[in-house]
Amino acid sequence: MSKQVLDIPVLNKKLFAQMQTLAQNPLRDSSWKNFLQSGFPSVKHEEWRFTPLENSLKKIQKVSSPDFVSLSDDAEKIIASLEPIDAYRIILVNGKPISNSVKISDEISLLSLKEAQKNFPEIIKEHFGKYLTTEKETFNALNTALTNDGVFIHLKKNSQTEKPIHIISVHDNREEGIYSTSRILIVAEEGAKAHIVETHISTAEKFSLQNLGAEIIVKPNARIEYHLIQHFSLLGKSEASVIDSRQVVLEKDSFCNFTTVSMSGALIRNNLHMLFNAQNGEGHLYGLYLPSKNELIDNHSLVDHAMPNCFSNEFYKGIMTENGKGVFNGKIMVRKDAQKTNAYQNNRNLLLSDDAGLNAKPQLEIFADDVKCSHGATSGQLDEDAMFYLRARGIGEFEAKKLLTLAFAEDVLVQTKHEGLHNQIDKWIEEKLSF
Amino acid sequence: MEDSDKILDELTTTEYKYGFVSDIEQDILAKGLNEDVVRFISAKKNEPEWLLEWRLKAYRHWLTMVEPTWENVHYPKIDYQSYHYYASPKVKPQLASMDEVDPEIRKTFDKLGISLVEQMRLAGVAVDAVLDSVSVVTTFKDKLRELGIIFCSMSEAVKEHPELVKKYMGSVVPSTDNYFAALNTAVFSDGSFVYVPKGVRCPMELSTYFRINAANTGQFERTLIVADEGSYVSYLEGCTAPMRDENQLHAAVVELVAHDNSEIKYSTVQNWYPGDKDGKGGIFNFVTKRGICSGVNSKISWTQVETGSAITWKYPSVILKGDNSIGEFYSVAVTNNMQQADTGTKMIHIGKNTKSRIVSKGISAGSSQNSYRGLVRINKKATNAQNFSQCDSLLMTDHCGAHTFPYIEVNNTSAKVEHEATTSKIGEDILFYCNQRGIGNEEAVNLIVNGYCKEVFNQLPMEFAVEAQKLLAISLEGSVG
């Protein structure tokens, strides 16, 4: 394990002692202990080789207030424009919901985690902190130790949402160096179906860091469509950063499609883990990342086939511009008993500038023999033949590049399965790609 | 699949064919490693002062280093003091012809199936045989000398061509490069040296047969091949070791230097003793192989067929410095029983229009673990670099493992990098089809595996390809699970 690269004065024992946390002992204490033991990883840590944290961590000055913070006008303005317009919305500011609950139906609950602790104590007790490991995972440990609120979604057996649930997470970075904790727990009971969209935005240009932890439990026959969108520079360059760790647990015959679109952010690190905990699960992981000027977007994923007869498909695409850095590190793990596993992984990258960089490490670790697994990774530029063809048809170079880049992104964006959202992201990509 | 289980049982107990011990009088240095041992080796070989200094510097640096642990292999801690660092046949004659070679040594080579006389006569292969540490005889030297090609033992090269050795040795793998390379630099005993002068195309395959004979000897050979402008050379390395209970240590260094418009082809067939089926004994193979395409339009191609060793840690690499240079890596790695292999390559693109190609075929059987680990790095200045990698794994049982860890680092927009990998087992439908045509499981597996490895075998010279196929058959007989 790595050495602690630095101490962050504000993340101290006193803060931990004062915090009214969701985690109860022994989880509370063990998480804090694990955090202290692991410390923050340096680039010598294999999993953080290309994502230096030191400069970011140094800028942390203050832990976000647990009290209610009002939405800034800018935030209101952005939120009003966000797709999907027609959705059950819950808004968070620095990880804390601004309302305790959003009415959906008797069968589907959308609450703050604090409220859920009162209304669903057994479910919280059963699932909270069960899947995000805190051992040797410093950010998970710190998150679990300090979480005092967040989002809770519960879907009863065979329930179904009529329209998407939209979590809008506002990173209020009007003050420099805010550190915040955010936590999400979603439990879809047997046969339930849901479409969840989660959008992260920031309100100003200053540095902030959010540590987000999410646990998503998909019970037998349940289906989850999940779309995570990270776009911090909607109002202009923003230094907002996030370390986002998620654990999806798939039970028997369940399904999850998790799509991550990382539009902008000074530092975005996504750790998406999908665990096949029973037979016949089906999981899809799609990703699109567009690091541009001074941005680093790092997608780490682990697809863990612990049980037989499951199917997984992972497909990530990166578009690197200016001096943007992209990192893709995907691991498919097929454990000893996971026979008849079909697991696929594909990572494609476009480097559109000489200063851009890409580090990819697609990995297969296979301990069962009756499996079909493959992975592929490519890095290249826009196809010259295609460029030539378009220009020969009278399309200008700029327009041709734009067209082909959007086409490149399309494979992932079709997964949003929502026209408004799809169009909005298309528009954002066009805005972002200033060739 | 009961039948195949039976075949598996029968065949995993197949004895290591090359596990005999030669009865040759040997000069062995007492176990242990310290500065005196380094001095002893250097003195024994009448080395010049600069070489001793270089060794000592490496040794002192080695003392400050830690053994790497990042690779995906597990083995008991090595006690470096429990090895002999020098062993040579006692009679060390100056040989003018084959007839003067110690009959016991001749017999050893005969058992290995590389009768020198036969090879000289039939295959036109020049063989530099390394028995443990000292090069015993070098054939065909005269014929090569006419062309200005130097092919001799490293000790001889130090004496006869000190300027070349001094210029190139350590230029690709610095003495402090890694733990095992540093150890090798300190105690290397012998190895081969090849220099092909400008514009010369070496007319025959050059070959070295390595074999570890003495008990508890670490073999630390060092090979250096330099291809001057516009030259070509193909080099073959074969390795065997006798069967012993203890783990023997092998930490070699191979350096290749390709100047403008030259080409080096380096082929290895490695079947060091893999240990018995419970994982007892076997060679620890920690090898640093690296080539540099220093000149424009140069090419280095590594081909390896690895069926042996208890532990393999090996990444033959190419630094593509010259513009338009090409690096290739073709590999078949077979692991069975308790073997562990962590092997692959590094392709470092520095020059413009550089190309690399990686074809890796891993086959895991028994309870073995087989990992591919590779790095493709495109540096910022390497415009129009291209890489294609194909890494496939074949699993023969449900208790072995196949792992793929490719690292791709791209820092230039014009680069084109493609990596593909698959993992699967031999399909039941294919086995059924073969059976239906009258081909039994064992023969079918052979056929399928050879087909699977064909792209790599195609890179080997004919005789080597045949040997590689046989080795593969021996290593895998009936291991379909």
Added chain:
Amino acid sequence: MLEIRNLKASVEGKEILKGINLKVNAGEIHAIMGPNGSGKSTLASVLAGKQDYTVTDGEILFEGKNLLDMKIEERAHEGIFLAFQYPVEIPGVSTVNFLKTAVNETRKAKGLAPIEAKDFLATMREKMKLVEMDSKLTSRALNEGFSGGEKKRNEVFQMAMLEPKLAILDETDSGLDIDALRIVAHGVNTLRNKNNAFIVITHYQRLLDYIVPDFVHVLSDGKIVKSGTKDLAFELEEKGYDWVKEETINS
């Protein structure tokens, strides 16, 4: 030559063959027809010894020997050949190499020495003509990138090389255009003699215009429900399989 008695077989616990009786003599061609899912391909697979199927009852005698006791390759050595409906692809293994191995393994089982390379090549050339196979195909990896027609021709070519006593053609006509069909049929008709026999499994009567059967059997729901001469095939073509089904129910 072949005698199947009350053969019952199931896959994953589901019974597919529900008591098949069939006798094939040397020199005969038998056609087995039937709707999809009637058990035609299962019968072919069970004869060849595919392990996915469990024989629950009955016996199969081939030249007096119990076939069910034999391994897949032993059956092949005895002279049973299955032309696959979906021939597999084997990357890196050329058709030539594959066939040489097959021929020599069969010879080895009979205590014969491996075939001389030049004899093998001569035979190959002769048999390739039979199915109008391009010699380029034989040096390519087995079936890899072959068209549907090429794969089927390759099956008949292998049959010609291995000279089986009993050849089972499993829907060899599926996916073939009329020219390929004619070539395949020509191959079979040339190979036909008084010492060997064929079982031709097909869904359509079309193939039987080219390979004329001595007997036609209709398989339905795992049983042979009707047997007759080649006229039965025409009747089927005209009236469809429902006719047989109804007739079976009525009887």
